[in-house]
Amino acid sequence: MHELPLVFFTVLAQGTVGLFLVLACLLMVNSDNSRQQLLNKMLMVVLVLLGISGAAAMTHLGQPLRAINVVFGLEHLSALSVEIMSTSLFGGAVLTYVAMTHFGILPKLQKLVLAGAMGLGVLLLLAIANVYTLATVPAWNSGWTVFQFVMTAFVVGIPAAALMLRTQSVLLGAYQKNADRAMATLGFLVMGVVLVGYPLYLFWLGQVDLPANPLGLFEYHGSLMLARLALLFVGMGLWVISATRGSNTVVGLTAFSTIMVLMAELCGRIFFYDLHMFASGM
Template identity: 50%
Template sequence: MSELSLVFFTVLAQSAVGMFIALGLVELCFKPERKAMNIAFMASLALLGLGALASVTHLGQPLRMFNVMFGLAHLSPLSMEIVALSLFGGAAFTYTAMRVLNIQPMLQKLVLPVAMVLGVVFVLAIVNVYRLPTVLSWNSHWTTFQFLMTAGVVGPVAAALVLRVLAPQLGATQVHADRSLALLALMTMTLSLVGFAAYAVWLGQLNAYLNPFAIAHGELFTVARIGLMVMGVLLLAIQALRGESLNKGSALFAFIFVVLAELAGRAFFYDSYISASAGM
């Protein structure tokens, strides 16, 4: 696995987008206590920061990231990815800062959905980097699906974790939000697993010179991803649906499990690189 920094960047950045969107939905639907939600939104920014840090390490020399901006002249996918990261990060930070400083409450209601939409745009910009016609195993809508599902699965679990930590300040609102986030995670997990099964069938039918699942422990990564994802989401969901929404330890394990699941899935994604010209 030679692309470990990119594995962490894509998974953590997409998870941060999912977490921010999940918290935004909680804010819009439940109107929870303001100060507690300030901390929750800051946690999503911290997760995004970890992802961005991982991306910088991939450059070898961090100052090279400024050279990437020259690609804007011809709309380089990598340059557009950085622009999208800046736009989402800037909008998410602006919204969080406005909340913390209690500036323009009415304007906050506009900035929040804009930041949520820019989060989706950012994920799609990451996808665009990998939709390469010369890479058979990446150039499909399954790449888009998988990257969006990382946000869809990890985001609600991460949001539920931070809200459980903040439960004393949120009161009954946290119980309702916890149950809703658990149901959302169950739905996105089901969609993700069904889609991954279809993706596996598609991979197996590629007119390629080797079996992607035979590359670099592909079967092990696949089993790990499915098992960890199911364990993580069910651990959170069973407690939430039983009304046991104050257990921070189990939520932390659920978060760790789903992040590890997505890291395993992304490692397989990179290791299943199949060039259109190699071996033909």
């Protein structure tokens, strides 16, 4: 599909923001210097993932060298321009924080920069959602678009953060186990919200005045949504159960769970982009 690069961009960018927010919260409440250094190094992964998502988005442009023209769109607050600038500002803020901690620059201001990066991360989530909340596409024009995009950040970001901490369980010791349990509790709550919200979203979608049943637009749509829910439930469920039962250092299981929830969100995003077929005038 033509929108496949955007599928990867939106899911990876949102998941990366979620990963960063979890790690940033751990940094905010942590006072141990050695743990802080280790958590700060993990933020390099955030920068790499954000770069990969940006590269995916660039492949969607017909002429990538004209991407700089996005700056001119800020004059009238173009949603696409705001999205791209939010991505750049978020990445710049994370990079600034990582550089400050690595070189020991202005230690008293580091937490302030970190808080600013967290705010820019939330802004990025909303900016991406705003691009697709279009009156010309009734299936997109609702708060459910924001709900799905924000939930992607937490669905992918929480188990991804747990995975990163589990790879360092030997160095982090009891701190990692306690953090893993806390993230599992948060993941359980998020899973509950998502498993209630997604069926409600599909119910709402069925009430929208559309030319055809969205689940029957393509033959694979029904299977795609079932796969999304199954992958999400199994992926999150395996990790949450392992964490709550004391298996807090098993890396392989958490990696498998993270991959499954990532695949779940990719399935959901493909379905979402297919709904642009219901745009007015098409």
